[in-house]
Amino acid sequence: MTIHHHPGKERIDAVRAFNRFYTRQIGLLDEGLLKSTFSLTEARVLYELAHRDGLTATDLARDLGLDAGYLSRLLKKFEGRDLVERATIEADARRSSIALTQAGQQAFAPLNQGSHDQVTALLDRLSVPEQDRLVKAMQTVQRLLGGSAEPKIPYMLRPLQVGDIGWIIHRQGLLYAQEYGWDESYEALVAEILGAFVKSFDPKWERSWIVEREGEVVGSVFVVHQSDEVAKLRLLYVEPSARGLGIGKRLVEECVGFCRAKGYRTLTLWTNDVLTSARRIYEAAGFKLADEERHHSFGKDLVGQNWNLEL
């Protein structure tokens, strides 16, 4: 659903530079560990065995990218030294699940400690905020490359938290500047709307929905009280990276449901005709175009539209 484009040259070069950099980085870390009696590959195998249960030889070969024959011999050696033991799986006599023995765990401990200490030393050179940034960045890389397919929970709705409105202002400002060339006055408008929303928030008549996905805010919408009959839907937005998941539709549905429950008669909203995908959502939800007017805002000539939904 997401639109894919050809990556730019700078991006490709940056990724390649990172690969080279990290190849070296891993090389450095490995050097330190090679003082032990285990080779790097052996250490990797031990690590997997120490941290996961019920592994078979095939699992190990696949996950570590090892040759089956090589691994077979390696495991035989471990078995000979009583570091691992195999238990045949009842359901399949070809396979056996491999586990560290007590001795194997003891042999692995110093190795594990060594790697732990190395990483500690690495992190110790950084300040705490830097450590946080490092870990966050690594997790981002891992998540994006891990190709963890779609996350199990594609997204979740939650109420407003501190930091959200600033983030939404930031993202909306940038997004509409990039996509439609709007100037900074749009961002300022969003800031004023949201500042006022929080300041005069009335839980009896008003509500906000924040969409979070893998820890990131990817969408939001607000319902504000205009009169006891009329509510206004404001600032519907979905991050480009999260489009196609039905988030926009879901947010509008939440608004409509909320307004019905609160006894509003009309849900109104203002938008601009250039925002075509938003319009499709409003139409699908049953909104009717009430009126249009040309205006010059955000550095552009636009056509503003008021849409209403009778509840």
Add this chain to the structure above:
Amino acid sequence: MTIHHHPGKERIDAVRAFNRFYTRQIGLLDEGLLKSTFSLTEARVLYELAHRDGLTATDLARDLGLDAGYLSRLLKKFEGRDLVERATIEADARRSSIALTQAGQQAFAPLNQGSHDQVTALLDRLSVPEQDRLVKAMQTVQRLLGGSAEPKIPYMLRPLQVGDIGWIIHRQGLLYAQEYGWDESYEALVAEILGAFVKSFDPKWERSWIVEREGEVVGSVFVVHQSDEVAKLRLLYVEPSARGLGIGKRLVEECVGFCRAKGYRTLTLWTNDVLTSARRIYEAAGFKLADEERHHSFGKDLVGQNWNLEL
């Protein structure tokens, strides 16, 4: 200058998980390239030679983490196949600078293309915003681990851009919530102030400064017009990660200089007594405490202060 602490267990585990993940990732990428006539190490050597000039054998061994003897033989083989040539350095007869020949460059080209294509394929699976996040995250990791010491330009001041005010609202909201336990009404206040600032911005009397460091906004300050005699300094802030660089002091100096140049008589500001490090900056700049008053705001009992500087 930065304070260092012992990294937490989760952070260490996250880094180790990333190392294991990326070891595998690099393994996968390398597999693809091993179809060529060159081994992985040979390819790495060729890459370095193709991208950097005046390398000596020692440079290569150090930067790629190779054994000197192994590299020596490897280079001899390349030389025999006319892929590289060595030129003795005049200043030091022991060393020679190694470079790819025309043939070497030709031999490297398909290898380079292969790696390029692989990375392209990798990136192609992601949407453009995801690609951007990936590249940014990789650069962050590289910068933090590369130990590139302090950046050459510790920070730079620039005018406001689209996205800045949202970002500042976001960060200030989070920061004051974390450090002082203030609630979301502070973030809302910042949003209102900045929304109004942009909306009614008067370049003749007003100005903003954004501090950028390695592509990130790490501080800001605003001067707003109250009357032709009185200017107000608002929303001075510096990211914790960028403290200790004199950014706060510099920002206040910029404000004072601007106000003097514009002919203001007084520069005033409002702050709270809990913000001690800010107060020190104001005192150092010559501000005098005009009055104090208790108030309950942002979910806390606070003491508000007005400070003035006669220009």
Add this chain to the structure above:
DNA sequence: ACATATACTTGACTAAGTCAACTAAATGGC
């Protein structure tokens, strides 16, 4: 029941990397 696929093993092999001993030139101390 029979062709095909999967899980692992084994033998024969090669590539990749290490280690120590060596030469030749440069550097530092006095």
Add this chain to the structure above:
DNA sequence: GCCATTTAGTTGACTTAGTCAAGTATATGT
């Protein structure tokens, strides 16, 4: 200016790590 020490690079002898193909035993699909 001489000599001990260091650095750059080379070479021989060696080990380790990994590959490839052929094999056995079991499971799976039709």
